[in-house]
Amino acid sequence: MTRKDEQAGQAAPAGAASAEAVEPVTAEWTRHAAEGVLLDGFHALKHALRFGARVPVAVTTDRLAVRELAQSLAPDLLDVLDGLLREVPETTLRGLVPRAHPTGVAALALRPSAPGWGGDGDGVPGPGAGTQEGAPLVVLDNPRNLGNVGAVVRLAAGAGAAGVLTTGDLDPWHPAAVRAGAGLHFAVPVARRQVGRLPRRPLLAFDPEGDDLRSVPLPPGAMLAFGSERHGLTDALRARADHLVALPMRPQVSSYNLATSVAMALYHWMARPS
Template sequence: MLITSRRNPLVSRLRYLHEAEGRRINKLILLEGNHLFQEVIRLGLIPSEIVITPRFLEQNSKLFKTLYDDSLIKLVTLDVLKSIVTTKNPDGILTVLPIIQLPIVPLNPSFLLILDRLQDPGNLGTLMRTALAAGVESLWLRGGVDPWHPKVLRASAGAALSLPLVRFSSTSELLQQIQALEGMQRIATRVPEKYASQPLQPYWQLDWSRPTALFLGNEGSGLDPFLENICTNGVTIPHSSSVESLNVGVAAAPLLLERFRQKLVSI
């Protein structure tokens, strides 16, 4: 049956999933667009609902007949779909995915990215994509933007569906968990002018092949002092003095990929 009214209960039910509370209560996330849908297929994830327009269904009829039961598919007009999604020009599909379908966090990761109170959805999504490319085994989040926010999911280009992550409600909870991981070096970036009395090294001089946790802080205030104090190593990213610091998403790329580079040259 084709849903033609914006007042249909489906619309309000799915729009509620744009809110953090709705995602938490229903344990569901919304994936807007064909790209994220293709990632769902590639990863073998099982959606709870697929909301599509007649045109999209017609263009992909063989795919849907092969993979999905008709009971999963909700057929809606483009106008109704626009009333649900956050994108201005949806391409015809919205996937509803149970959070339980996402990857399980490993107990003893050897490469860990810890993000402290990141606020910008674009930064978080970009970091997810970079982390996955660099071989990060788990992402730990202390507060900040919801990782299932639609803008985060789009910016991650699907990486959010492959990268195991856990969220911590407090710094003390995160500290307890990180201290339980024995033998892991804890890395924080440093601005030399602010840490002149501490031993620092350019990031490429660090042995990234060891079990490593990289800490990155809030865009404005940086890393929580309690987290900063437990870091075992400080690294720098040399750059022109014409700027004081780098955007967290930009700074993360050379740091994360250095581990991958060192592994390649050691073969």
């Protein structure tokens, strides 16, 4: 028997997915790819599942490694992940996503529709599960950096904000924003609205010329609006604002990072006397 014959007769490595097993997984991925939300990595999938995302397809290059990770970081999801994840070769994963995550996990989730979030009478999502009554709604006015948008979504989810709205042309559900948000777009309502369609709530807009935030009471359910780091608030948002407020800042420092500004404002709300 030649060496070639010996190699042909060798068994496939344990756990390796056959072409027949991979084909229906890739077909399901293709079916949902156009409208699905890419969950890039274990932590994004973990968060999305915890907050009720509908995930029709999820893949990994190593089911055993993911199970060990889940036992440590998400034991509450072990059974769900066991039933959901399908193992594929690394070459298949690289063909499905623009950049394979180090955890070797990727999934597609169905983007929630606005009517499913509830609302306050104007088609804008109301407070989600786990959100305190009167929680503020974060508004990002014409943001330009998708990574910042995702970071703000992550902050809003952790702080229990009522949601995140963006104005302008960037989609807050862009894959780069979802990646930066670590799957927490499913933990808090996230949508895009133009200034004229913002909900009917008090709007406090952050501007260096505004009143010190520490001296301004936050109305229940207020919107907290932040301009882009380079250009600040748009004229339309400034005209819509009920009050201009400013974050305390050392003289000669020009600005904070957008996500830092949102974190400071949300902490001010969280630290208010009960």
